[in-house]
Amino acid sequence: MSASPIHRRTLAGLAKGLKQREFSSVEVARAFLDRLESSQPDLNAFVTVTRDAALASAAVADRRLAAGEGGPLTGLPLAHKDIFCTEGVLTSCGSKMLANFVSPYDATVVARLREAGTVMLGKANMDEFAMGSSNETSHFGPVRNPWDVARVPGGSSGGSAAAVAARVAPAATATDTGGSIRQPAALCGVTGIKPTYGRVSRYGMIAFASSLDQGGLITISAEDAALLLGAIAGFDPRDSTSVDTPVPDYAATLGEPLAGLRIGLVREFFDKGLDARCEARIREALAVYEKLGAKLVEVSCPNLPLSVPTYYVVAPAECSSNLARFDGVRFGHRCEQPRNLADLYRRSRGEGFGAEVKRRIMTGTYVLSAGYYDAYYLKAQRVRQLISADFARAFGECDVLVGPTSPTPAFPLGAKTSDPITMYLNDIYTIGANLAGLPGMSIPCGFVDGLPVGLQLVGPHFSEARMLNVAHRYQTETDWHLQVPAAYA
Numbered sequence: 001m002s003a004s005p006i007h008r009r010t011l012a013g014l015a016k017g018l019k020q021r022e023f024s025s026v027e028v029a030r031a032f033l034d035r036l037e038s039s040q041p042d043l044n045a046f047v048t049v050t051r052d053a054a055l056a057s058a059a060v061a062d063r064r065l066a067a068g069e070g071g072p073l074t075g076l077p078l079a080h081k082d083i084f085c086t087e088g089v090l091t092s093c094g095s096k097m098l099a100n101f102v103s104p105y106d107a108t109v110v111a112r113l114r115e116a117g118t119v120m121l122g123k124a125n126m127d128e129f130a131m132g133s134s135n136e137t138s139h140f141g142p143v144r145n146p147w148d149v150a151r152v153p154g155g156s157s158g159g160s161a162a163a164v165a166a167r168v169a170p171a172a173t174a175t176d177t178g179g180s181i182r183q184p185a186a187l188c189g190v191t192g193i194k195p196t197y198g199r200v201s202r203y204g205m206i207a208f209a210s211s212l213d214q215g216g217l218i219t220i221s222a223e224d225a226a227l228l229l230g231a232i233a234g235f236d237p238r239d240s241t242s243v244d245t246p247v248p249d250y251a252a253t254l255g256e257p258l259a260g261l262r263i264g265l266v267r268e269f270f271d272k273g274l275d276a277r278c279e280a281r282i283r284e285a286l287a288v289y290e291k292l293g294a295k296l297v298e299v300s301c302p303n304l305p306l307s308v309p310t311y312y313v314v315a316p317a318e319c320s321s322n323l324a325r326f327d328g329v330r331f332g333h334r335c336e337q338p339r340n341l342a343d344l345y346r347r348s349r350g351e352g353f354g355a356e357v358k359r360r361i362m363t364g365t366y367v368l369s370a371g372y373y374d375a376y377y378l379k380a381q382r383v384r385q386l387i388s389a390d391f392a393r394a395f396g397e398c399d400v401l402v403g404p405t406s407p408t409p410a411f412p413l414g415a416k417t418s419d420p421i422t423m424y425l426n427d428i429y430t431i432g433a434n435l436a437g438l439p440g441m442s443i444p445c446g447f448v449d450g451l452p453v454g455l456q457l458v459g460p461h462f463s464e465a466r467m468l469n470v471a472h473r474y475q476t477e478t479d480w481h482l483q484v485p486a487a488y489a
């Protein structure tokens with residue numbers, strides 16, 4: 001039997017091939033760059049392709065590997081979501097506002113992965129400023145789902161998810177403020193992990209809603225996620241919310257048995273909004289876990305149905321404050337011939353931001369305004385506490401929560417763009433984890449009409465090692481995560 005082609009390998013498989021000199025890092029980078037470039041007209045998963053720099057860093061990696069140097073990630077290619085600052089490379093955040101912004105420094109996530117020897121293939125397309133659930137708000141045009149190019153890949157990390165699903169990149173960084181790693185991972189049939197708030201540095205990750213934003217990964221498998229998470233997690237003095245707790249060896253515990261694991265089924269997750277065919281896939285996955293020795297317990301998080309309205313007060317409030325820095329003065333888009341300072345601000349922002357970003361800034365400014373602050377923002381913060389308390393109570397009865405990631409499979413492009421509320425409801429199952437700062441994952445668990453379905457795992461704070469173990473054991477029993485869309489096989 002011939003070995004699988006380069007693009008069909010997981011990161012772990014590529015690392016093995018590099019070590020055994022089956023191929024060089026330059027060959028690997030070239031294979032992915034060629035696929036990536038030819039996928040662009042259909043998928044539009046990238047804003048920037050960094051071919052020359054990728055081949056140069058792959059050549060450096062090859063020299064290190066030949067000298068017997070380098071670590072487990074040396075020479076492995078990946079993509080970075082265009083929300084992460086990359087020195088000397090356009091960092092657009094999916095916005096016209098930053099369509100001319102070449103970052104003078106690397107985000108900590110980017111720097112750590114670079115130091116670990118990975119090779120950046122390019123910058124992945126995304127919803128503008130990470131606001132969206134379908135990747136249709138990008139200034140650079142929508143990303144398309146490789147399983148059906150008439151459908152959305154999910155958002156906001158749609159470029160990262162589509163790239164991994166089509167195997168035009170074997171892994172990608174991503175960010176999750178209300179579901180933007182897990183939801184696109186689910187809709188594209190790949191593995192996504194949003195770590196605990198504070199586990200991964202936000203330095204150099206363009207801020208949307210600072211109390212919710214968390215960097216993470218989209219990969220083929222939980223094993224690959226474990227490999228990369230070890231490199232990006234850990235304290236960073238440049239992010240005051242980064243937590244100083246030791247980073248475990250995530251790969252070491254992947255194979256632990258699941259006997260006795262208590263899986264919590266959140267009653268509120270299995271509501272009437274959940275597509276019945278998706279629910280069937282989730283129940284089949286739960287049966288796999290039972291076979292592995294896990295016990296299912298029903299738990300309730302009664303305040304969870306309030307997570308969408310709570311989030312859509314808190315996130316816009318924080319975004320209205322974070323995005324105030326884009327004023328046309330220091331960096332980013334500046335209008336032509338401003339008449340005075342107010343005109344400069346007004347027109348630069350009016351021209352630079354798209355409709356969804358403006359909607360969020362207006363909502364956020366409103367809920368923070370004198371007279372409405374108590375009624376909206378403060379109320380939302382109180383409900384947020386109740387939601388956190390619900391999770392804490394649930395984790396008294398179980399070790400991990402398992403349920404759907406998204407209420408439906410990928411929907412057609414344009415289907416929800418005219419109705420923001422319908423769009424926001426896509427996030428119903430993912431937002432709770434962000435409000436409570438909990439880690440979450442989505443792993444592929446089957447198909448509905450040829451479209452992938454995601455299984456969501458949510459764990460207690462800093463339980464990434466256990467969650468990766470729970471995901472990995474499922475992936476040793478099933479091969480949903482190894483399925484590739486026919487057009488990209």
Ligand code: GLN
Pocket residue numbers: 130131132133155156175176177178179180181208315427
């Ligand atoms: N879909 C959510 C929103 O539009 C979440 C986005 C995210 O996680 N970045 O805000």
